[in-house]
Amino acid sequence: MTTSISILGAGSWGTALAIQAARNDCSTLLWGHDSAKIKKIEQDKKNQRYLPDIDFPELLHVTDNLEQAVRFSSIILIAVPSHVFKDTLIKIAPFLSRDSKIAWATKGFDPEDGSLLHAVVGQVLGNHVATAVMSGPTFAGEVAAKLPTAITIASASPLFAMQLTEIYHNQYFRTYTSSDIIGVQVGGAVKNVLAIAAGIADGLGFGANTRAALITRGLTEIMRLGTQLGGQHDTFMGLAGLGDLILTCTDNQSRNRRFGLALGQGKSKQQAVTEIGQEIEGVSAARETYQLSQKLDIDMPITEQTYRVLYENLDPRKAVQNLLNRDQKAEV
Ligand SMILES: NC(=O)C1=CN([C@@H]2O[C@H](COP(=O)(O)OP(=O)(O)OC[C@H]3O[C@@H](n4cnc5c(N)ncnc54)[C@H](OP(=O)(O)O)[C@@H]3O)[C@@H](O)[C@H]2O)C=CC1
Ligand SMILES: O=C(CO)COP(=O)(O)O
16 A cells, blocks of 8 residues: 655645645655745744645655655655646656656646646656646645545556545545546646636626626536547536636635636736735636637637736726627527
8 A cells, every 4th residue: 555655846735735645644745946945844844834724744744855755755746836847847857766656736738838737747757657637626725624625536547546546535535536637637727717717707896697607608618628639528527627617716715716806806917916926827827728729729718818818918898898799609
C-alpha cells in the first residue's frame, strides 16, 4: 500500500491537498518555491497566508528543496498554477526515478500553445510515465475544514488511480475514478472562464435567471470543445464538469467569480487582479479557450465575449448585448 506523496506548490490548493493526504495517514512532503514562506510555514505548522485556521497534521512536512521533494515519494502531485506547470516539469525531470508517477490538480492550459496539461507532461517527460488528474468542485478552504467534498481522479492507469484513491478517500472526501483524462481537464480549465462571465453578470446587477442561463449555455460550450478534443459527454455532466461549473459560478469563494464581479462593478482588470491577490486561472484560460475555439471552428459565444472584455477592452454591458442580440436558434 502507498504511504507517501510529494506535493509541489504550496498555495491554497497544494496545501489543502497536503493536509488531506497527511490526515489520511499518508506521509506527505509539501514543496514551495519561496524559501522565506516555507520557513514561516514550517515554524507556524500552518499556512497562515492561504489556510490560516488549519493546523498541519503530524505527517505533513514542508521543504523548499525541489530535489528532496521529488525523491521523497514515487507519487508526485503538482498543484502549481498552469502558467508555471511546464517549467515545474522541466525542473523536476532530472530527479525523477523509473517508478515516479505524476498527478496534477492544476486547472488550465499551457499558455504557450493552449495544450492540455497531459500533453505538456508527454512533451517534457515522454509518454511512459503514469499520469493522473484530480479535478472537481473543491474549494481549498472547505477541504481543509473537512466539509464533505467529492473529486474525480482520472487516469489511464487503474493502479495509479487506486493509489491516489487510497491516499485521499475518506468519510468526508469521496474520490471517484475515471479514465477520461481529457474531459476532466477541459471541464476544470473552461469553467474558470464561465465563472468570470457569471461574476460579470452578477456584478452588472443581473439576476438568478441570467446566472442559470450562463451556467447552462456555458456547459454547452464546455461540451462542444471538450467532445471535439476527445472528452466524453458524461464527464461534462459529472463532478469535473457541471459540478465544478456550478460551484465556481455561484459561490464567492471562487476567485474567478469574484474577479468577474469586480469587472461588472466597474473595476479595471488590474485593480481586480490586485484585490484578489491569488491565482485567477480564468484570465489566461479565456484567451486560450477562445483561441482553441477559433482554431477548431467551435461556436463559444460566452467565452468569446469574456475574451473580448478581458483582452479587447470591451465594455461588459456591450458584451451582454452582443450575446443577447445573436439570432434566435434551436436550443440543441
Ligand atoms: N484554491 C482552490 O480552491 C483550488 C485551486 N485549484 C487549482 O490549483 C492551482 C493552484 O492554485 P491555488 O493553489 O489555488 O493558487 P494560490 O493563488 O492559492 O497559490 C498559488 C501558489 O503558486 C505558487 N507559485 C507561483 N509561482 C510559482 C512557481 N514558479 N513555482 C512554484 N510555485 C509557484 C505561489 O507562490 P507564492 O505564494 O510565493 O506566490 C502560491 O504558493 C490552480 O490551477 C487552481 O485552478 C483547483 C481546485 C481548487
Ligand atoms: O477550482 C476551484 C474549485 O473547484 C477554485 O475556483 P477558483 O480558482 O475560481 O477560486
